[in-house]
Amino acid sequence: MNTAIRVLIAKPGLDGHDRGAKVIARALRDAGMEVIYTGLRQTPEMIAEAALQEDVSIVGLSILSGAHMALVPRIRQVMDENNLNDVPLLIGGIIPDEDIPALKEMGVAAVFGPGTSTEEIVSSIHGLLATQE
Amino acid sequence: MLDQVHLLLDGDRRALARLLTAVENEREGVETTLAALYPHTGRAWVIGITGAPGTGKSSLVTALAKAYRTRGESVGILAVDPTSPFTGGAILGDRIRMRDLAGDKNIFIRSMATRGSLGGLSRATRDAIRVLDAAGFQRILVETVGAGQSEIDIVRAAHTTLVIEAPGLGDDVQAIKAGILEIADVLVINKADRPGVEHTARALKSMLELGHPASRVQSVNHHGQMIPTATPAINKIPDFWLPPIIRTVAIENQGVDEVVNAIETHRTHLSQAGKIEELEDQHIQIELVERLREHLLRDFFHDLPPETFAQAVAQIRARTKAPQTAVQELLALRGVNVAK
Incomplete structure (x- = not known):
């Protein structure tokens, strides 16, 4: 066996700042993961398609636009329609605390706001995948 | 794994994605699946x-x-x-x-x-x-x-x-x-x-x-x-x-x-x-040599105690044994006789 954790990092919606996403991508790479980075302005369909083709274990979304309450349920829905129910969603970006319970309700496994250390994200991914097995 | 073959041939995209992962991960049993796919x-x-x-x-x-x-x-x-x-x-x-x-x-x-x-x-x-x-x-x-x-x-x-x-x-x-x-x-x-x-x-x-x-x-x-x-x-x-x-x-x-x-x-x-036949023959020759090399090496290391290998490394570093001699001895352990 010669395995590696594969993660999709995607930026849905219209905000054009992907510095955060790139920092996360690098941190995950440095933690030995294979990170598929899709670039800006991805539609929910594009994200689900990439997650399916790349057979990733985790999808991480970076959302800074404030549109998370509209984007996340749609992405989860399209992923589920593509039989990706078992692939957890993580969110990072500018997410108000009061939205977090609702996002978790929608099936988001974890939410990371500003100031989260990259170690925290890495260990959260390891934890999520461990519980899945 | 044979179900996967059917799903793949039926155009199931997730089965395709998963089989690609199995190939990358060298997952156990993937060789059997690939062999079943070969005619297609x-x-x-x-x-x-x-x-x-x-x-x-x-x-x-x-x-x-x-x-x-x-x-x-x-x-x-x-x-x-x-x-x-x-x-x-x-x-x-x-x-x-x-x-x-x-x-x-x-x-x-x-x-x-x-x-x-x-x-x-x-x-x-x-x-x-x-x-x-x-x-x-x-x-x-x-x-x-x-x-x-x-x-x-x-x-x-x-x-x-x-x-x-x-x-x-x-x-x-x-x-x-x-x-x-x-x-x-x-x-x-x-x-x-x-x-x-x-x-x-x-x-x-x-x-x-x-x-x-x-x-x-x-x-x-x-x-x-x-x-x-x-x-x-x-x-x-x-x-x-x-x-x-x-x-x-x-x-x-x-x-x-x-x-x-x-x-x-x-x-x-x-x-x-x-x-095209000429080109494919070349490709297959390269592939067979690579696969044989991979299997023989894996097989070799599988039965070789890591200490024996480490010992050979130490001896070569200390200049008490030449790499050429070490290889002959390692091979002899596996019953392979190398012409001197």
């Missing part, structure tokens, strides 16, 4: 695309995929990027430039990291190509950074190899050094709207003349001027393939049809009189 392979035309970073490989792959789709062919894409030797991780970013291909069920894009396992990348790539082939994709584009031997090995699994250059990325000596010109069936100068394209074209042309003596008759370099001579119809000799040099601006779709035409012409060329 051999229909796709495999196109290797290589070139230095920044020449626009991903953009060209995207443009080629679109061109093939308008011609009604389905397209599988393998985009290979290097694994970090320090962390084992990788950032696979080729999809960024392939966003225009989203939403088409007749295109399947997969990013692969080089990983660097015992058997090497060429095995994983070759197997991944077969999986896409069995899934029914008619054209398979394999994109890789042309930076070393392993990348050259990858393109060796292709039927047609494209080498991508761009103006201003280094002089003609770079082109010789990389040694990848020799493997080109089609040479593409991408970003041909940039300054210096004439210089690049001239450099490539003269390199080709060095590499392919027969092409010399096509033109004579006289004080820097290419003077066409009476061509004794070199391209009409049936088994001589002169790599065409094609200028493209991939992001604006310029010259892409010419590249597709060149690939298809090369395909026709190979299909003539036993050429």
